[in-house]
Amino acid sequence: MGVSGSEFSIIRRHFQLPDRSAPEWLRLGIGDDAALIEPPPGRLLVSTLDTLVSGRHFPEATEAASIGWKALAVNASDLVAMAADPAHFLLALTLPDDDDAWLERFADGLFRAADVFGMILVGGDTTRGPLSVSIQANGWVDAGRAVTRSGARPGDRIWISGRVGDAALALRLLRGEVDADRVDAATTAACFTALNYPRPRIELIPLLRQQASAAIDVSDGLAADLGHLLDASGVGAVIEGERLPVNRYLRDTDGFDLALTGGDDYELLFTAPPEADAALDAAARELPFALTRIGSVTESGRHLVLDGRHRDLDDYRGYDHFRE
Amino acid sequence: MGVSGSEFSIIRRHFQLPDRSAPEWLRLGIGDDAALIEPPPGRLLVSTLDTLVSGRHFPEATEAASIGWKALAVNASDLVAMAADPAHFLLALTLPDDDDAWLERFADGLFRAADVFGMILVGGDTTRGPLSVSIQANGWVDAGRAVTRSGARPGDRIWISGRVGDAALALRLLRGEVDADRVDAATTAACFTALNYPRPRIELIPLLRQQASAAIDVSDGLAADLGHLLDASGVGAVIEGERLPVNRYLRDTDGFDLALTGGDDYELLFTAPPEADAALDAAARELPFALTRIGSVTESGRHLVLDGRHRDLDDYRGYDHFRE
Numbered sequence: 031m032g033v034s035g036s037e038f039s040i041i042r043r044h045f046q047l048p049d050r051s052a053p054e055w056l057r058l059g060i061g062d063d064a065a066l067i068e069p070p071p072g073r074l075l076v077s078t079l080d081t082l083v084s085g086r087h088f089p090e091a092t093e094a095a096s097i098g099w100k101a102l103a104v105n106a107s108d109l110v111a112m113a114a115d116p117a118h119f120l121l122a123l124t125l126p127d128d129d130d131a132w133l134e135r136f137a138d139g140l141f142r143a144a145d146v147f148g149m150i151l152v153g154g155d156t157t158r159g160p161l162s163v164s165i166q167a168n169g170w171v172d173a174g175r176a177v178t179r180s181g182a183r184p185g186d187r188i189w190i191s192g193r194v195g196d197a198a199l200a201l202r203l204l205r206g207e208v209d210a211d212r213v214d215a216a217t218t219a220a221c222f223t224a225l226n227y228p229r230p231r232i233e234l235i236p237l238l239r240q241q242a243s244a245a246i247d248v249s250d251g252l253a254a255d256l257g258h259l260l261d262a263s264g265v266g267a268v269i270e271g272e273r274l275p276v277n278r279y280l281r282d283t284d285g286f287d288l289a290l291t292g293g294d295d296y297e298l299l300f301t302a303p304p305e306a307d308a309a310l311d312a313a314a315r316e317l318p319f320a321l322t323r324i325g326s327v328t329e330s331g332r333h334l335v336l337d338g339r340h341r342d343l344d345d346y347r348g349y350d351h352f353r354e
Numbered sequence: 355m356g357v358s359g360s361e362f363s364i365i366r367r368h369f370q371l372p373d374r375s376a377p378e379w380l381r382l383g384i385g386d387d388a389a390l391i392e393p394p395p396g397r398l399l400v401s402t403l404d405t406l407v408s409g410r411h412f413p414e415a416t417e418a419a420s421i422g423w424k425a426l427a428v429n430a431s432d433l434v435a436m437a438a439d440p441a442h443f444l445l446a447l448t449l450p451d452d453d454d455a456w457l458e459r460f461a462d463g464l465f466r467a468a469d470v471f472g473m474i475l476v477g478g479d480t481t482r483g484p485l486s487v488s489i490q491a492n493g494w495v496d497a498g499r500a501v502t503r504s505g506a507r508p509g510d511r512i513w514i515s516g517r518v519g520d521a522a523l524a525l526r527l528l529r530g531e532v533d534a535d536r537v538d539a540a541t542t543a544a545c546f547t548a549l550n551y552p553r554p555r556i557e558l559i560p561l562l563r564q565q566a567s568a569a570i571d572v573s574d575g576l577a578a579d580l581g582h583l584l585d586a587s588g589v590g591a592v593i594e595g596e597r598l599p600v601n602r603y604l605r606d607t608d609g610f611d612l613a614l615t616g617g618d619d620y621e622l623l624f625t626a627p628p629e630a631d632a633a634l635d636a637a638a639r640e641l642p643f644a645l646t647r648i649g650s651v652t653e654s655g656r657h658l659v660l661d662g663r664h665r666d667l668d669d670y671r672g673y674d675h676f677r678e
Contacts, residue, residue: 057398062502062586063435063570064402066495069393074381077476078388079444079490083483111387120403122446122488152401155488159407162483164446166403166490171390178386246387262386 044137045121045151056118056152065152067118073170076114080104084161089204094132096226097163098139104249105167106147107230107296111247113177113238114169116147116230121154122164147232175239177300179262182244186301186327188267189310191231192319193275194252195285196224198292213279220277228296234321237313238300245300253290253334253346255299260332263301269325269343271336286336290346301327368461369445369475380442380476389476391442397494400438404428408485413528418456420550421487422463428573429491430471431554431620435571437501437562438493440471440554445478446488471556499563503586506568506625510651512591513634515555515622516643517599518576519609520548522616532603541601552620558645561637562624569624577614577658577670579623584656587625593649593667595660610660614670625651 045060052059058066069075082101084090106116121140125133144151149167200221202208210218230247238245246259252274260267276289302310307323314321332343369384376383382390393399406425408414430440445464449457468475473491524545526532534542554571562569570583576598584591600613626634631647638645656667 057497058500058502062504063432064400064438064493066436066500067399067401068497069397069399071395073393075391075393075399076388077391077442077444077492079446079477079479079488081446081448081479081481081488083448083481086482108387112390114388118401120401120490122403122405122490124405124407124486153403155403155405157405157407157486158410159486160484162448162481162486164403164405164479164488166444166446168401169388173381173392176382176390178382180386 044133045154053150056150059152060154065118065120067152070170072173074173074176076109076112076169076171076176077166078105078108079164079166080108081162081164093226094135095139098136099143099227101163101165102140102143102147102149102167103228103230104296105165106143106149106232107228107247107249109167109169110230110232110235111177111245111298112169112171113175113235113242113245114171115235116149116167116169116232118150118152119144119165119167121151122166123154123156124159124162125156126159126161147230177238177242177245179244179246179259182259182263182265182301182327183303184265184327184329186243186303187307187323188256188269188325188327189300189302190248190252190275190322190324191234191298192295193220193224193277194248194295194297195276195280195289195292196221197228197294198288199277199280199285200225202288217277217279224295228294230296231298231319233317234298237310241302241306241309242300243302245298248293248295248297248299250293251291251347252299253343254293257332257344257347259299259301263327266328266330266332267325267343268328268333268335271334273322273324275320275322287346290334290343368457369478377474380474383476384478389442389444391476394494396497398497398500400433400436400493400495400500401490402429402432403488403490404432405486405488417550418459419463422460423467423551425487425489426464426467426471426473426491427552427554428620429489430467430473430556431552431571431573433491433493434554434556434559435501435569435622436493436495437499437559437566437569438495439559440473440491440493440556442474442476443468443489443491445475446490447478447480448483448486449480450483450485471554501562501566501569501624503568503570503583506583506587506589506651507627508589508651508653510567510625510627511631511647512580512593512649512651513624513626514572514576514599514646514648515558516619517544517548517601518572518619518621519600519604519613519616520545521552521618522612523601523604523609524549526612537603541603544601548619552618554620555622555643557641558622561634565626565630565633566624567626569622572617572619572621572623574617575615575671576623577667578617581656581668581671583623583625587651590652590654590656591649591667592652592657592659595658597646597648599644599646611670614658
């Protein structure tokens with residue numbers, strides 16, 4: 031883990047909280063050369079890593095607590111997209127300077143997310159440099175129960191959790207590209223929550239294992255990520271534009287472009303055979319967020335049907351992270 | 355894993371080489387939201403993460419192949435210090451621009467290291483930004499056979515692999531702080547190899563498991579890292595300065611300071627009870643590098659004996675990474 035000098039004290043002060051009791055599977059946590067973890071018998075390790083760079087993945091003025099939360103959330107979202115139970119993570123934090131107040135808020139956001147997602151910090155490294163956060167997140171899934179991008183089959187339905195386009199609309203508001211007076215307060219609040227405190231859809235993990243044929247999380251935009259899933263599965267799709275779950279502002283302004291191209295929502299996009307419709311519809315009524323059927327898997331082609339017209343979904347493959 | 359747009363093509367082109375056959379335990383590698391790995395039955399997961407930032411952990415002019423090699427080596431070294439078998443890793447690469455030639459050389463160094471250490475890349479993320487490399491490395495060790503920092507007991511011997519101070523001398527040569535004409539060619543070559551292509555001491559893993567009471571790798575300097583080990587074990591030490599394995603230049607110039615404070619050698623420092631002396635001496639004769647007994651663990655205190663005088667080891671706790 032290479033903790034040394036000031037690094038060591040940063041980790042001790044902010045990331046090794048004494049009141050966080052270690053679970054039994056964590057044989058050795060922060061403070062040695064590496065962590066020691068006991069794998070649950072019969073399960074596969076699910077491993078992912080994502081980096082957030084200041085000014086690229088989040089605006090430089092972003093709250094420290096949001097950066098801590100989001101850095102873990104985007105990784106937990108990848109675990110959920112594999113139907114894995116989030117478990118433990120390592121943190122690589124590069125900081126321009128020793129700012130105790132900033133670190134406290136960052137750690138607060140990070141640990142609040144860890145508590146909500148059921149994850150434990152087991153190691154990390156802090157270095158001096160331009161602000162960036164890499165998190166390497168791990169989960170567990172029973173062998174044979176993981177959901178990949180490659181299992182979609184023609185005839186499957188396409189489902190999406192929550193709403194798409196909220197985070198992208200928050201960025202437009204931040205940049206002054208959308209008139210804030212035209213967006214109602216509840217929508218504005220929801221959009222900034224989506225951007226700054228995204229919620230990986232951990233509630234969907236059991237459903238995914240039982241019903242899904244393929245899954246991916248929406249980080250780059252619905253059209254782009256659906257494209258990755260279709261590529262991996264070797265199939266096509268038709269999306270019914272009017273069914274896309276969008277906020278009131280996007281619906282009133284025909285802002286479906288933003289729903290299709292906007293990234294950073296971390297909603298879960300998955301496919302399931304038609305036989306799963308009833309179970310998914312029933313589950314949707316119990317969930318704290320929407321679950322919407324937005325289209326179908328086909329043999330080939332990438333179609334969007336909107337206002338009765340067919341368009342090419344690939345025209346919406348965008349990349350919408352914040353850019354300087 | 356969030357591979358998208360140009361990221362996706364970078365990983366495909368440089369890091370997903372078709373001729374690297376996947377082992378059976380790798381159920382799913384690069385290309386989905388996360389990797390799927392089957393833990394070997396009965397073993398613990400050993401997990402570490404280290405970041406190298408350009409201009410801080412290596413001079414900006416460092417060869418791309420060296421950066422790739424070293425980023426993996428410093429992490430594998432942490433696994434070795436736990437007596438774990440290196441297995442798989444994830445890469446977070448932040449790059450200022452798309453430089454195919456640089457990436458090719460970086461990947462070449464990285465994969466050469468992976469082949470030598472017996473490791474496989476299973477996932478990662480590439481982002482745009484100031485050059486930095488985080489690697490999260492994983493290994494496996496039988497439950498009860500891991501070696502930590504905290505097991506040293508009074509009476510144990512203190513051992514070090516290879517030579518200390520070589521990497522620090524290379525930095526001094528680079529900075530023009532040492533007259534290059536006074537260092538013989540073989541020493542100069544060895545020093546630059548230590549700095550740019552450090553070798554985790556994987557050959558010592560079986561010996562560590564059988565003989566060591568505690569271990570740590572020397573990344574921050576021998577005195578500093580020994581200090582971490584002594585702190586974790588709650589013991590003291592006496593180091594015999596004349597026994598420190600140093601190169602000819604350091605010996606001729608009484609450069610023991612550099613041997614004690616210089617980091618970045620990634621040698622293995624460990625303790626073992628006196629009963630292990632014979633086995634370790636015998637093993638040392640078969641190893642491709644030196645294995646030297648440099649002192650003993652005591653109840654308390656941190657002493658260096660040099661020229662018959664006692665000094666305080668804590669005066670040599672330094673941090674000697676490259677600084678801008």
